[in-house]
Amino acid sequence: MSIQVADVSFTYGAHRALEQVSFTLRTGCLNALLGPNGAGKSTLVALLSRLYRLQQGDILLDGQSIRRHPRHALRQLGVVFQQSTLDLDLTVRQNLAYHAALHGLSRRAAAPRIEAELARQHLLERQHEKVRQLNGGHRRRVEIARALLHQPRILLLDEASVGLDTASRAALNQHVRALCAEQQLTVIWTTHLLDEIHDTDPVVMLSRGRLVASGEAAELVRQQQAADLTQAFARLSANALEATA
Numbered sequence: 001m002s003i004q005v006a007d008v009s010f011t012y013g014a015h016r017a018l019e020q021v022s023f024t025l026r027t028g029c030l031n032a033l034l035g036p037n038g039a040g041k042s043t044l045v046a047l048l049s050r051l052y053r054l055q056q057g058d059i060l061l062d063g064q065s066i067r068r069h070p071r072h073a074l075r076q077l078g079v080v081f082q083q084s085t086l087d088l089d090l091t092v093r094q095n096l097a098y099h100a101a102l103h104g105l106s107r108r109a110a111a112p113r114i115e116a117e118l119a120r121q122h123l124l125e126r127q128h129e130k131v132r133q134l135n136g137g138h139r140r141r142v143e144i145a146r147a148l149l150h151q152p153r154i155l156l157l158d159e160a161s162v163g164l165d166t167a168s169r170a171a172l173n174q175h176v177r178a179l180c181a182e183q184q185l186t187v188i189w190t191t192h193l194l195d196e197i198h199d200t201d202p203v204v205m206l207s208r209g210r211l212v213a214s215g216e217a218a219e220l221v222r223q224q225q226a227a228d229l230t231q232a233f234a235r236l237s238a239n240a241l242e243a244t245a
């Protein structure tokens with residue numbers, strides 16, 4: 001599914017969080033949305049997921065405006081927010097069943113989907129444990145299973161690896177990449193941790209609400225004649241700051 005962000009601006013009162021941001025994402029792979037704290041990543045995720053209403057500009061899914069087709073847009077999206085919203089005192093399965101009911105799925109329709117997602121996330125043997133008993137990496141997998149229950153074609157993950165140890169971060173990142181490959185899922189992975197990005201990943205970089213670059217990670221490094229993505233990002237951000245000073 002193609003995703004196009006077209007000239008999107010957003011303000012919180014007088015504070016401008018996004019300024020005429022435009023880019024297109026690549027279908028069926030992990031698209032990295034990068035930026036330091038306050039860059040506007042979460043605001044963009046909130047607009048994509050319809051948590052916030054668009055003020056200026058538009059977002060097109062397969063060419064259809066999410067303004068004009070909000071229901072269609074929501075059906076295509078699974079979202080894992082930065083702050084976990086699992087009920088720690090319910091079991092893994094109960095959390096999924098509750099979410100399925102919220103989506104209007106009958107028990108009979110929900111059961112096979114829950115089984116399938118639990119299997120895909122390697123969580124079947126943990127399904128009757130309370131979420132409180134799981135580590136951070138497994139909790140994230142429960143959230144991903146929940147986000148995929150209604151079979152969306154786009155998965156938005158907002159800083160999903162924050163708070164995880166290095167091994168769990170790497171495992172989660174690998175896991176999400178496998179989901180892209182298996183299901184042709186288009187993933188939007190927001191992070192400020194550049195080591196999670198591979199050379200061939202399409203990258204969108206924001207800084208202070210502005211788009212500073214978009215393209216394949218290795219290409220951005222080459223263009224900036226940088227040693228790595230961290231250096232490329234530092235140069236691009238500095239150039240953006242100079243341009244707006």
Ligand SMILES: Nc1ncnc2c1ncn2[C@@H]1O[C@H](COP(=O)(O)OP(=O)(O)OP(=O)(O)O)[C@@H](O)[C@H]1O
Binds near residue numbers: 017043
């Ligand atoms: N509810 C809000 N009210 C006012 N300003 C806000 C609000 N939410 C975010 N902002 C501001 O908007 C800008 C963009 O914030 P946003 O959270 O989208 O950035 P981010 O890239 O996700 O940062 P982080 O990595 O810290 O989550 C920041 O300057 C932030 O202070």
